[in-house]
Amino acid sequence: MSGLTLLYTLFAYVAIAVFLVGFLARIWKYATTPSPLKIPLTPAPVNSVGVVYRMVQEVGFFKSLFYSNRIIWIGGYLMHIALLITIVKHLRFFFKTTPAALAWITSFEIYVGFIFFGALAFLFLMRLVIDRTYYLSLMQDYVLLIFLMLIAATGILTKYYVRTDIIKVKQFVMGLVQFRPEAIPGDPIFIIHFTLVLLLLIYFPFSKLMHSGGIFFSPTRNQVDDAREVRHVTPWAVKG
Amino acid sequence: MKMKAITAFLVFLVILTLPFLVSAVNGDILSQAPQPKLEKAKAPAGVENKCVEEVPYMRANHMNILKTARVQVVRNGLREKYKKYSLENCFTCHRNRAEFCDKCHSYAGVEPGCFGDRGGCHYANTKK
Amino acid sequence: MAEEITTTEEKTVDKDIAALLTSPPKRAPEPTPELTGKIVKPKIVQGAAAHYKPHVAKPEIQEKLGFPGTLVENWQEAAVAKMRELLGKYKSLQVYMDICVRCGSCTDKCQYFLSTRDPKNMPAGRAELFRQVYRKYFTTEGKIFGKLAGAVDFDLSLLAEWYSYFHQCSQCRRCSLYCPYGIDTAEISMAAREIMDSIGLGQKYTNEIIGKVHELGNNLGMNEAALRNAIEFVEEEIEEDTGVPVKLPINEEDAEVLLVTPSADFFATPHLESLVGYAKVFHQAGINWTLSTTAAEAGNFGMFVGSYYHMQKIASRIKQAIEELRPKRLVVGECGHAWRVAYAFWNTLIGPFDMLNQKYPRPQHICEFTLDLINRGALKIDKSANDEFVVTFHDSCNVARATRMGDKPGGQFDIPRELIKAVTNKYVDMEYDTIRERTFCCGGGGGLLTDELIDVRVKGAMPRMQALHNVMETHGVNFMALICAICKAQFTKIMPKYGIPMEVAGGVHQLVGRAIVLGAKE
Known part of the structure; x- marks a missing residue:
């Protein structure tokens, strides 16, 4: 095993561990912190099926954002959909034999990387152009966008311009997920791409990216509007 | 309350560790990279018995070469200039799709654009 | 682009404890917004609403409610401790501290921002006052990168901003409606007021009542x-x-x-x-x-x-x-x-x-x-x-x-x-954007219905007044x-x-x- 392989194997495991432990610790915190009072944002669903439907609309279509700001919705929605497709397409690196459905999805060439990059650039621009978001934006907002743009750019490079040998990439990734380290491909663009992804994983649980898990715990969205019918009881707020 | 918290936790745990879980279910912890089989033709005398470009380069870029050659020959008529890259030429060695192309292509989950089902042209030598 | 941001003169928050604890000086009433029938998204004006603040509750009012009579000696420590307690007690607060991405969706939804143009009256801008402290004392990001990452020491000028801006929120939840994650500034401003009460900085009107x-x-x-x-x-x-x-x-x-x-x-x-x-x-x-x-x-x-x-x-x-x-x-x-x-x-x-x-x-x-x-x-x-x-x-x-x-x-x-x-x-009915769940607050809710905040109340009522003006003109x-x-x-x-x-x-x-x-x- 080369030094580079050893380094990246360790780096990858550390990054994944930090991400998993960090993310799950945050989720545990969100899940266990009590919600003493009923605070659904009404009109709200009156049963839990309705809450699931509301969540699907929010998570799947960004409904509130859609009705709030169509421009940001377009940028944000495109970005997230492109990200989702990209992640799905990357899943083939984690299966020994790629399932037919995944191969089928992957076979459509829709230049999703470019859409992802474009949407990110658009969001970056909007941050600067709208005086209200320019005022609000913090260093980490820009850093994250730049980070994701770099990941998209290097990914695009390995796919369309400086082709990398994906069989080697898959070998390497399969080695990682099966705890049987394989040599890391020497392609520098791939290594940069991979490094950025690992850094992002490490930063993830400490960042605003926690909105991905946090949205499911938002009381104004996930509570059932049944305050009069069902007495809402939580440990610290109601004695006995 | 506690049950809800634990459920939520487990759902996220499963989603996040999916790659590892999948590979565990997927079995064959010792799977190796696919080994494509090459049935090389005998090179005529005086011609070096090797591919049109270096092997590592071909691994990463063969699709670009094929695509460029196709466009230049079929659409722009530059048959002579791209003769070196003609698919017929490739087929002299890489003659068995199942044993050569598909070995890596199905491993990587990439449909080769040359053949069959969607938009491909070549049916010869493509016994699956 | 960015250079649109301007600062107004001399409208800043209190610099020392004595100033913070005294009542705001009497001012001539500010001009009432014009009735044009339109609710426009204004360009931001930093500090435009920094001078508003309600009367501070006197010790006898505070003590009756079990709060410290006046700002306690170690108020910063006490405030951070209270914040820790509330983060553990309220899922809303804990989750909402973490998940704002500053997308800007809420920024043009608050009646107090639309009329005062102060960016700290944008829901995310208001919550940012709370998050600055949260980052400083409760997040890895804030502990490592400090100011760079938007983590700010809970000092007196920040406390003065808290007192001013968290009393320019009527807890009407309009921001939560439009937030993709449902972040509810009412929850945050309630927590902020609870923290301020716990260190002896209460609002007279509400606490007296x-x-x-x-x-x-x-x-x-x-x-x-x-x-x-x-x-x-x-x-x-x-x-x-x-x-x-x-x-x-x-x-x-x-x-x-x-x-x-x-x-x-x-x-x-x-x-x-x-x-x-x-x-x-x-x-x-x-x-x-x-x-x-x-x-x-x-x-x-x-x-x-x-x-x-x-x-x-x-x-x-x-x-x-x-x-x-x-x-x-x-x-x-x-x-x-x-x-x-x-x-x-x-x-x-x-x-x-x-x-x-x-x-x-x-x-x-x-x-x-x-x-x-x-x-x-x-x-x-x-x-x-x-x-x-x-x-x-x-x-x-x-x-x-x-x-x-x-x-x-x-x-x-x-x-x-x-x-x-x-x-x-x-x-x-009045205009679509101003009725049903999209309604604007009257401008006086959430403990703002007090005379010294009259300018805030007049301004906060602006969107409703525009909509009312329209139906008065068109439908009598x-x-x-x-x-x-x-x-x-x-x-x-x-x-x-x-x-x-x-x-x-x-x-x-x-x-x-x-x-x-x-x-x-x-």
Whole structure:
């Protein structure tokens, strides 16, 4: 095993561990912190099926954002959909034999990387152009966008311009997920791409990216509007 | 309350560790990279018995070469200039799709654009 | 681009403790926004609203509520400790601290931002004041990168900003509606106020009233004699008006209905007109009802300061009244935040209501109650009594976005409208973006209904005034029906500044009361 392989194997495991432990610790915190009072944002669903439907609309279509700001919705929605497709397409690196459905999805060439990059650039621009978001934006907002743009750019490079040998990439990734380290491909663009992804994983649980898990715990969205019918009881707020 | 918290936790745990879980279910912890089989033709005398470009380069870029050659020959008529890259030429060695192309292509989950089902042209030598 | 940001001169927050704790200097009233009929997204003006602040509560007010009398020595430590406690107690606060991505969706939704143009009045800008402290003391990001990552020491100038801007939030939840994650600035401003109270920096108006409720049972601080006098006066008025002796029973045991209504209904105008309306409804329907001197206040300012303890303590008077008087049903009068506490919190705070009749909602809103009677034909209505009015309806923020009426989501919009339409002939809605769940706050909610914040209140009312102005111009609207004591007080005070007569604001049950035909039943 080369030094580079050893380094990246360790780096990858550390990054994944930090991400998993960090993310799950945050989720545990969100899940266990009590919600003493009923605070659904009404009109709200009156049963839990309705809450699931509301969540699907929010998570799947960004409904509130859609009705709030169509421009940001377009940028944000495109970005997230492109990200989702990209992640799905990357899943083939984690299966020994790629399932037919995944191969089928992957076979459509829709230049999703470019859409992802474009949407990110658009969001970056909007941050600067709208005086209200320019005022609000913090260093980490820009850093994250730049980070994701770099990941998209290097990914695009390995796919369309400086082709990398994906069989080697898959070998390497399969080695990682099966705890049987394989040599890391020497392609520098791939290594940069991979490094950025690992850094992002490490930063993830400490960042605003926690909105991905946090949205499911938002009381104004996930509570059932049944305050009069069902007495809402939580440990610290109601004695006995 | 506690049950809800634990459920939520487990759902996220499963989603996040999916790659590892999948590979565990997927079995064959010792799977190796696919080994494509090459049935090389005998090179005529005086011609070096090797591919049109270096092997590592071909691994990463063969699709670009094929695509460029196709466009230049079929659409722009530059048959002579791209003769070196003609698919017929490739087929002299890489003659068995199942044993050569598909070995890596199905491993990587990439449909080769040359053949069959969607938009491909070549049916010869493509016994699956 | 970015260089649009400008700073106004000399409008900054207090620099030292003495300045922070003293009342704001008297100023000439600021100009009222112009009625153009349009609600425009303004360019931001930094610090434009930094000089507003409510009176600080005096030690005797604070101590009565169990808060430190004045800013404690180690206030910073104490505040951070309190913040830690609240983060562990409220899922909303903990999650909302983490998940804002500063997308900008909320930035043009708050009535106080739209009118003051101060970016710290954008919901995310306001919450940022809280998050700066959260990052500094509770996040890895903030501990490592400090100021770079937006983590700020909780120093005196930041505390002064807290005091100023968290009292420019009416907790109306309009931001939460438009946030992709449902982040509710009301939750954050409640937590901020609770933290400030815990270190001895309370707001006079709200805390004084909480003290009064604890002591006398109502926000106005009336004793029982005064209350009985006021009610007698109402009875006389009704009889003089209609010739029918309509009674307003007090402390009647074993009545069918206990009515809990904001104490403003007993004294203030136009609140009183709604009380007359309720009384006529009960009288004409022949329902045996009562008011209670123990529970002479539906309002619950404990919510405004985020104090679970005080909210529960105030609500417990309702429970006490139920135990004393043993009514079968519980009905709540016209009040926005009171209905939120009643509808969403009472069951938790003072429930379960097993002793009440299970056939009816517990509690029930007066609009649900009256509309039900009308639909069942129990009241004789003469719509023409309201023919002088073209009516519109202002959805109160707390009713619209934190409660429900009836069985179906959205009943809180439909039931009052149906009720109005049942008692009037001419009804018009205001613009789409300003009604139902998208409604704007009146500008005086959340503990802002105090004289020293008059400039904030005038400005906060701006979006509603524009929408009202439009329907007045286009449809000749001359009555805006309300179901909130705070809305009524706010609008009657603010509308004249916009050149709109104060008589345009009134209660829904004011209309009901006018239309009810008293006397013989069909």
